[in-house]
Amino acid sequence: MRRPNGRIDVRLLLIGSFFLLAWIGIAYRLYNVQGAQAAEFAQRGFDQRVRHEEIEPARGTIFDRDGVELAMTITGATVIANPSVIDQPVRTAELLAPVLDLNYVDLVKKFEGDGRFVYVARRFEPEMADSLAAVIEEHDLAGFTLVDEPVRIYPAGSLAAHTIGLTRTDDGKGIEGLELLYDDDLVGEPGALLVERDPSGRVIPQGQYTVEPAEPGSDIVLTLDREIQFIVEGALEEAVYRTGARGGAVVVLHAKTGEILALASAPTFNPAERGKLEPEIMRNRAITDTYEPGSTLKVIAIAGALEEGIVHPATPIETPRTIEVGEESYEDSSSNPPVMSVADVVTHSSNIGTIKIQQRLGDERHYSYLDAFGLGRPASIDFPGEASGLLPHVSEWCLPCGESAAIGYGISVTPLQMAAAYATIANDGEWVEPYLVAEIINGDGSREETEPRRRRALSVATAVTMRRLLQRVVDEGTGTRAQVAGFSVGGKTGTSNKFDVDLGRYSTIDTFASFVGIAPIDDPQIVVAIMLDSPHGELEDGADLKFGGASAAPVFATIVEPVLHQLGVAPDRVPG
Amino acid sequence: MTSQAIPHGSPAARPRRRSRSEVPATRPRVRSLVIFVLAVILAFFAMIYSRISLDRTAFELQDLDSQITEQQHEMDRMRVQVARRLDPIRITERAEEMGLVYPADRIPLIVELGSP
Numbered sequence: 001m002r003r004p005n006g007r008i009d010v011r012l013l014l015i016g017s018f019f020l021l022a023w024i025g026i027a028y029r030l031y032n033v034q035g036a037q038a039a040e041f042a043q044r045g046f047d048q049r050v051r052h053e054e055i056e057p058a059r060g061t062i063f064d065r066d067g068v069e070l071a072m073t074i075t076g077a078t079v080i081a082n083p084s085v086i087d088q089p090v091r092t093a094e095l096l097a098p099v100l101d102l103n104y105v106d107l108v109k110k111f112e113g114d115g116r117f118v119y120v121a122r123r124f125e126p127e128m129a130d131s132l133a134a135v136i137e138e139h140d141l142a143g144f145t146l147v148d149e150p151v152r153i154y155p156a157g158s159l160a161a162h163t164i165g166l167t168r169t170d171d172g173k174g175i176e177g178l179e180l181l182y183d184d185d186l187v188g189e190p191g192a193l194l195v196e197r198d199p200s201g202r203v204i205p206q207g208q209y210t211v212e213p214a215e216p217g218s219d220i221v222l223t224l225d226r227e228i229q230f231i232v233e234g235a236l237e238e239a240v241y242r243t244g245a246r247g248g249a250v251v252v253l254h255a256k257t258g259e260i261l262a263l264a265s266a267p268t269f270n271p272a273e274r275g276k277l278e279p280e281i282m283r284n285r286a287i288t289d290t291y292e293p294g295s296t297l298k299v300i301a302i303a304g305a306l307e308e309g310i311v312h313p314a315t316p317i318e319t320p321r322t323i324e325v326g327e328e329s330y331e332d333s334s335s336n337p338p339v340m341s342v343a344d345v346v347t348h349s350s351n352i353g354t355i356k357i358q359q360r361l362g363d364e365r366h367y368s369y370l371d372a373f374g375l376g377r378p379a380s381i382d383f384p385g386e387a388s389g390l391l392p393h394v395s396e397w398c399l400p401c402g403e404s405a406a407i408g409y410g411i412s413v414t415p416l417q418m419a420a421a422y423a424t425i426a427n428d429g430e431w432v433e434p435y436l437v438a439e440i441i442n443g444d445g446s447r448e449e450t451e452p453r454r455r456r457a458l459s460v461a462t463a464v465t466m467r468r469l470l471q472r473v474v475d476e477g478t479g480t481r482a483q484v485a486g487f488s489v490g491g492k493t494g495t496s497n498k499f500d501v502d503l504g505r506y507s508t509i510d511t512f513a514s515f516v517g518i519a520p521i522d523d524p525q526i527v528v529a530i531m532l533d534s535p536h537g538e539l540e541d542g543a544d545l546k547f548g549g550a551s552a553a554p555v556f557a558t559i560v561e562p563v564l565h566q567l568g569v570a571p572d573r574v575p576g
Numbered sequence: 577m578t579s580q581a582i583p584h585g586s587p588a589a590r591p592r593r594r595s596r597s598e599v600p601a602t603r604p605r606v607r608s609l610v611i612f613v614l615a616v617i618l619a620f621f622a623m624i625y626s627r628i629s630l631d632r633t634a635f636e637l638q639d640l641d642s643q644i645t646e647q648q649h650e651m652d653r654m655r656v657q658v659a660r661r662l663d664p665i666r667i668t669e670r671a672e673e674m675g676l677v678y679p680a681d682r683i684p685l686i687v688e689l690g691s692p
Contacts, residue, residue, distance in 0.1 A: 068659055068662050069655060069656075069659040070659075072652075072655065072656065072659070074649065074652035074653060074655075074656060075649045075652065126649065126653055127653075153656050155656055155659030155660045155662075155663060156659070156660075156663045156664075156665070157663060157665055158665070159663065159664070159665060202638070203634075203638055205630065205631040205633075205634030205635060205638075206627075206630060206631065206634060226662075226663075226664060227664050229664075230664035230665065230668075
């Protein structure tokens with residue numbers, strides 16, 4: 001910077017100083033970034049790239065006994081909208097409402113809303129997602145994002161809907177039925193993913209990638225046979241329609257193992273039609289509804305008396321037209337002879353005869369048999385909200401309480417409890433706990449099979465005798481409409497007046513009409529319990545449908561033949 | 577002293593070969609250095625290439641993972657289709673569309689096998 005004459009060139013000096021300062025600045029910045037704040041910047045960069053993501057576990061599947069899916073989870077989609085970029089909310093709603101099957105007005109409100117995020121529809125099936133994506137692309141609709149989310153599918157629609165239940169749309173948690181009861185097993189354990197992603201969300205190769213796998217939810221195998229369930233639901237729906245009943249329930253049990261082959265409740269619902277769900281139709285009447293069983297409960301007092309040796313089928317019983325017990329007056333519903341054998345008492349469902357037998361048995365022993373047959377406690381451990389029914393302890397029984405209990409009043413039961421009680425007779429006197437879940441298959445492959453509880457309530461001989469008596473009921477007595485061509489069956493009809501809470505007394509019009517039967521009677525395979533709530537009308541022969549023999553017994557016949565055919569049970573009775 | 581001319585052809589007139597020890601040291605160092613630099617550059621490029629290959633492979637793995645996931649989703653959809661086709665309600669509807677009806681009164685016959 002010195003000129004030949006030795007003077008300093010100021011311009012060069014200034015330029016040199018400028019560059020020197022620039023380089024000093026660069027060096028300082030370099031030192032700052034790479035040295036002093038290196039760790040901080042590295043951490044910020046790391047934090048931007050690294051994502052801690054939760055891996056949602058796959059919800060377990062619910063299978064029927066044949067391994068066909070009744071409830072399963074697949075990857076569906078959720079559509080999210082940014083209302084701030086939707087130019088034409090009305091037109092957009094017009095285009096999307098039919099695809100999403102949503103209310104057009106609700107959609108318009110969402111698209112016209114404030115904010116940048118709104119759920120339009122959650123967890124719908126992939127086919128709908130494809131259609132939606134096509135519409136969005138075709139009309140170039142802005143502001144929509146489709147994200148993958150698991151969706152719960154019920155391939156069988158309304159079949160066994162009460163039993164399987166529902167999951168919530170937003171978070172997939174079980175809220176009804178087995179989906180609720182086994183939610184902890186079905187949901188699994190979430191996993192974790194530590195991954196580096198670029199701004200576009202793509203995984204950065206060679207970056208951090210640590211996976212803790214999710215543990216999938218357990219699968220549940222039910223005892224339900226979907227084809228038997230279909231048969232039963234169809235028969236029940238037809239019966240409710242034909243009799244004008246408010247509702248009804250049917251239970252089909254495997255006679256010897258306690259497996260619940262079908263559990264139907266009417267009216268029913270379709271889990272895919274969320275908008276039509278009402279609490280009234282969603283309760284499972286077979287398990288949650290209790291009713292006074294009426295004559296179907298007579299078998300327990302009579303079985304107890306037979307077991308104790310107090311009577312035998314031919315023992316004569318005095319059966320006057322009416323009797324007084326305490327302040328209660330009892331009468332037979334039809335004109336019976338003054339003396340009937342025990343077998344005839346069962347065949348013709350004599351109230352007086354049954355009461356006389358119960359009086360011989362005594363309240364204490366009668367109560368013990370009611371308890372042994374599973375009344376007064378939940379029949380199964382498989383279902384949320386299962387009612388235990390009402391069986392007051394014998395110490396609380398009033399004077400006519402035992403007599404009323406003998407003919408099915410003062411005690412309330414569920415259809416499932418009655419099915420299990422008759423299954424005791426079908427199973428040679430051994431009560432078996434009914435159950436719905438055959439096994440649970442855990443995410444690690446281990447299996448938990450259900451072992452039902454068992455206890456002996458009757459001897460084999462008494463059980464066989466009771467089956468013969470029940471067969472007479474169908475062959476000659478009040479249950480002739482339950483006859484099934486080619487098969488030997490037995491059962492008992494029941495009719496109980498409904499207690500009107502508003503009036504504070506029993507109704508003279510509304511009844512619970514029921515029938516519980518066993519088929520085939522010689523080698524029982526199934527027990528079917530039918531209950532209809534307030535049937536009305538008449539059959540062609542003038543029979544009043546409010547009685548179990550007229551309304552419920554035919555349902556048994558409708559169900560049993562195809563069910564036995566489904567189970568491969570050969571006819572055991574020569575026709576005619 | 578005056579210099580004397582070196583007669584042509586005498587050993588003194590011939591170009592004197594340099595012995596190895598007299599070769600300037602800069603040539604071998606330059607050659608080695610060049611070779612070393614080339615090797616470093618080659619190694620550098622080899623490293624870059626391998627890194628690119630690894631990244632490319634990683635992207636391919638990601639693509640494969642995505643394809644596997646997509647196939648899994650497709651398999652799940654097929655499971656749903658199969659389960660729906662096995663639905664008795666659907667089968668009944670299809671049967672009715674095809675004109676099939678439930679049988680009328682069924683009369684079971686019991687045949688004694690082995691009887692004449």
